[in-house]
Amino acid sequence: MAAAKSTEINLPPLNLQTLKVKLIGDSPLIVHAWSEKALRAMADKQQKKATAGRQAKDPWEDFCGSLYWLSEKPEKPTEADVERAKFGFPAIAFKAAAVTAVTSTGGMTKVAARQAFHIEGGEFVEIIGPPPSMREDVCRVGMGTADLRYRGEFSPWSVELLVKFNANVLSAEQVVSLFEAGGFAVGVGEWRPERDGPYGRFHVARDGEG
Structure with missing residues (x-):
């Protein structure tokens, strides 16, 4: 009986590199995290728990709940807590913006770009x-109904990313x-250009900028 042939697979090594990228905001960043109150309301609805009815809106609570x-x-x-606290924004949002931009730059698919860096x-x-x-905005919530939303706005703002590619x-x-x-x-963020808004725009910092 002939011996089974062995197959040797040679994998080229990944050429992984890291790059620091600083992004500087060109328009205010509006944030809207899921607040604990909203998450609790969704969980209660899914579990079919009885609710106490619509509560009075608390602008300050909504504002604090919108922050990461x-x-x-x-x-x-x-106010003092907010002034000395540190806040963030989901890193995946910046990756999503870069990946979506592939459609306007050409030469690569969104799938390939998504896999090429983190x-x-x-x-x-x-x-x-x-x-x-804190900003107050009138928002449409369906069926022509309007509601007031209280969210955090950062201006000016910047972030520093460590990109592995x-x-x-x-x-x-x-x-x-x-x-x-x-x-x-x-x-x-909210009302960004992708959603027909002017907010949350940014550019890559030039040498010596920021």
Whole structure:
């Protein structure tokens, strides 16, 4: 009986490199995290629990609930708590902006771009800048009904990303170009260009900027 032939597979090594990218906001960043109250209401609805009816709106509570707290969030935050706290924004939002921008730059599919780089350092990146301010907006919630929303706004703002990328697929220059295009065409946060708004636009910092 003939011996089974062995198959040798040679895999080219991944050329993984890291790059620091600083993004500077060109328009205010509006954040809208899922608040504990909203998450609890959704859980109660899914579990078919009885509710106490619609509660009176608390603008300050809604504002604090819209923020992504990196510092420990007090049970009842005060203005002083907000002024000294650190806040973040989902890192995946910046990757999504860069990946979506592939459609306007050409030469690569969104699937390939999504696989070619990642943002290191955790779920959130810290927002660098002054404390957030509270904004009041009228929003449409369906069937012609309007509602007031209270959310955090950062202006000016910037973030620093640590990007790990496969240099066999993308060069450092291409990575930077994707973030540049994403900041102009897509943006992050509420009312960003991708959603027909002017907010959450950014650009890649030039040498000595920021």
